[in-house]
Amino acid sequence: MELEFQNYPKFTPEMKKTHKILIPNMAxxxxxxxxxxxxxxxxxxxLLENCGSQVSELGLKYVHNDTCYPAxxxxxxxxxxxxxxxxxxxxxxxIITQTGGGCRASNYIHLLRKxxxxxxxxxxxxxxLNFSGLEKDSGFPMTLPLMRKLLACIYYGDLLVALKAxxxxxETHKGDAAALQEKWLDTICGWVMEDKGxxxxxxxxxxxxxxxxxxxxxxxxxxxxKVGVVGEIYxxxxxxxxxxxxxxLASQDCEVNLPGLMGFVQYCAYNPSETARLYGGTFLxxxxxxxxxxxxxxMEKVMIKVLKDNGxxxxxxxxxxxxxxxxxxxxxxxxxxxWLLTAEMIELVRAGYENIVCAxxxxxxxxxxxxxxxxxxxxxxxPQANITPIDYDPSATRVNQxxxxxxxxxxxxxxxxxxxxxxRVADTGQRAHQTSLDRVDGxxxxxxxxxxxxxxxxxxxxxxxxEHGRGVEELGVTLQCLAQLLLVRIQLL
Numbered sequence: 001m002e003l004e005f006q007n008y009p010k011f012t013p014e015m016k017k018t019h020k021i022l023i024p025n026m027a028x029x030x031x032x033x034x035x036x037x038x039x040x041x042x043x044x045x046x047l048l049e050n051c052g053s054q055v056s057e058l059g060l061k062y063v064h065n066d067t068c069y070p071a072x073x074x075x076x077x078x079x080x081x082x083x084x085x086x087x088x089x090x091x092x093x094x095i096i097t098q099t100g101g102g103c104r105a106s107n108y109i110h111l112l113r114k115x116x117x118x119x120x121x122x123x124x125x126x127x128x129l130n131f132s133g134l135e136k137d138s139g140f141p142m143t144l145p146l147m148r149k150l151l152a153c154i155y156y157g158d159l160l161v162a163l164k165a166x167x168x169x170x171e172t173h174k175g176d177a178a179a180l181q182e183k184w185l186d187t188i189c190g191w192v193m194e195d196k197g198x199x200x201x202x203x204x205x206x207x208x209x210x211x212x213x214x215x216x217x218x219x220x221x222x223x224x225x226k227v228g229v230v231g232e233i234y235x236x237x238x239x240x241x242x243x244x245x246x247x248x249l250a251s252q253d254c255e256v257n258l259p260g261l262m263g264f265v266q267y268c269a270y271n272p273s274e275t276a277r278l279y280g281g282t283f284l285x286x287x288x289x290x291x292x293x294x295x296x297x298x299m300e301k302v303m304i305k306v307l308k309d310n311g312x313x314x315x316x317x318x319x320x321x322x323x324x325x326x327x328x329x330x331x332x333x334x335x336x337x338x339w340l341l342t343a344e345m346i347e348l349v350r351a352g353y354e355n356i357v358c359a360x361x362x363x364x365x366x367x368x369x370x371x372x373x374x375x376x377x378x379x380x381x382x383p384q385a386n387i388t389p390i391d392y393d394p395s396a397t398r399v400n401q402x403x404x405x406x407x408x409x410x411x412x413x414x415x416x417x418x419x420x421x422x423x424r425v426a427d428t429g430q431r432a433h434q435t436s437l438d439r440v441d442g443x444x445x446x447x448x449x450x451x452x453x454x455x456x457x458x459x460x461x462x463x464x465x466x467e468h469g470r471g472v473e474e475l476g477v478t479l480q481c482l483a484q485l486l487l488v489r490i491q492l493l
Contacts, residue, residue: 008113011093011125011140019093021045021127022081024074027237029185030157030261036189037149045095048081051240055080056394062115069361069393070234071108073241075115082121095127095140151265152198155299156188158260159207159306163214165246166312169255170219177217184210200298207306215310224255228348230341231359232367233264235392242359242392249357257353259315259344262296266318267340269293278332293318316347324350328377329370336366342374349378349385356385362393 011019023035025048035047059076078094081087096109109128116124127140160181168177188206191197197206227249235241237258249256273289275281300317307314316324324346325331325339333339345356358375360367372389379385 009123009125011127015093015125016042019044019091019125020087021093021095022078022087023047023095024077025049025238025240026234027157027261028239029161029181030154032185033153033157033188033192034150036192037146037153040149040193040195041146048077050077050080050084055240058083058119060394062118063111066363067111068108068364070232070238070241071111072394073234073238074108075112077240078112079115079119079121082119082124089121090123093125093127095129097129149192149198151262151296152203152299153188153192154260154262154265155203155303156197156207158262159210159303160184160188161258162260162307162315163211163312165256165258167214167217167219168250169224169253170221172218172220177214180213180217184213203299204302207302208309211306211310211312215312224253225355226257226353227254228257228259228345228353228356229359230259230344230348230356231371232337232361232364233261235359235361237261245357245359257313257348257351259348262300263315263318263321263340263344264337266293266296266300267334267338269296270318270322271334271338274331274334313351321347328381329374333366333370336364336370338366338370341367341370342378345371345374345378345385345387346382349382354382354384354386356387358387358389360389360391362391 021038021043023031023038023045025031031047035045038045055076056072057076058079059072059074062079063072063075074096082089082092094112096112098109109126112126116122116126129140129142164177164181171177188197191202191206196202229236229245229249231242239245239247246256246258269292270289272281273286276285297317297319304314304317315321321340321343322331324343328346329339329342331339341358345358348354348356358367358371360371368389375385375387375389378387
């Protein structure tokens with residue numbers, strides 16, 4: 001067994017010139033710039049766009065069904081791409097991130113390697129992208145210049161996501177914000193390929209121009225239901241992982257706040273020193289985080305300033321975010337998204353995004369403790385908070401949650417539905433039953449998310465505008481109809 005583990009194909013420095021690296025698409029905007037960073041470093045790479053039910057089906061086929069939903073999707077997306085016939089399998093490699101923490105996500109790379117052998121691709125090497133030296137024999141060295149460029153690309157991506165999200169719901173000409181985001185993505189990727197735009201001086205010069213462009217888009221600031229999205233990192237950001245949650249909320253006339261990816265990077269950098277403080281450690285362990293955070297803080301200050309200067313909502317500085325956990329949750333809770341998840345919910349509520357979707361993979365213990373498990377405490381401190389946890393899973397458990405949350409959605413809208421059937425399938429391998437129920441999934445997601453918005457959003461809308469209030473009331477009627485339709489379909493199946 002040990003010998004088999006040691007004999008997996010390794011990505012060597014020579015493969016840099018011969019292999020194409022496939023990148024799973026977690027955060028579409030940030031990862032697009034990240035891919036440009038890799039190309040500038042001399043790697044041939046491609047950001048995967050394949051999606052659909054076959055992705056999760058392949059994941060379930062080659063990974064046991066008790067593992068994390070994100071692992072199923074990432075591995076399924078890789079296998080689907082390799083089986084498409086588009087790539088030379090003898091000159092293709094895969095890349096996956098590893099945080100190095102206690103979360104199961106650090107083991108995705110081993111699950112992927114096993115799945116590649118089972119699926120008939122034993123020659124395909126897997127590259128580990130990590131900052132902790134987990135894969136010491138990797139031919140993908142994490143140099144200081146590369147790390148600086150990756151951090152810069154994440155901040156550029158976070159800025160573009162925030163600006164588009166706060167402009168698009170109010171634009172007078174539909175499509176302006178999306179077109180401008182695309183323009184700046186192309187521009188930033190062009191800078192990266194020319195090895196420009198990533199120094200502190202260049203970031204300080206570029207970000208104000210980007211924000212000013214978005215501020216110049218003609219808008220009509222009418223009241224909107226404000227929704228924040230938090231959760232496990234993959235399901236939170238990936239349209240594949242959350243059934244395109246952000247797009248759906250936007251289609252329901254909401255302003256969506258998706259906290260930036262850099263917050264998670266800072267969280268990962270902060271945790272080692274906090275661990276050393278709480279449980280003991282060396283001088284280096286206690287102070288190395290401060291060095292990294294100080295460097296990131298320079299870019300953070302620039303982004304926060306340009307957002308505020310141009311009339312946009314800006315996130316709290318990371319060090320202020322940490323303070324929100326005082327008296328609520330210990331910063332020693334650092335498995336998965338840990339205390340960061342709780343802190344982000346508090347920040348969103350305090351900033352006026354009182355309706356929050358907590359996206360979580362089914363069975364994710366850290367997420368359920370620090371996300372779902374903290375809801376009552378947050379509501380105690382902030383009664384206006386309307387937090388709805390949503391579990392995502394490709395198998396029967398996902399269908400069970402659709403039925404239960406349909407009931408919750410009806411309650412939220414003041415339209416109670418009684419007698420909703422609850423299906424429990426002990427063996428997730430019973431695919432025939434699940435496949436039939438999957439036909440109602442699209443309706444179920446809409447019912448659920450409409451309910452998330454209505455409980456708190458309707459009151460706010462009515463207070464701020466009669467016309468918008470009527471629109472939300474009409475949405476409530478639609479919700480009732482959709483809920484009834486969903487329950488009928490489930491009963492017929």
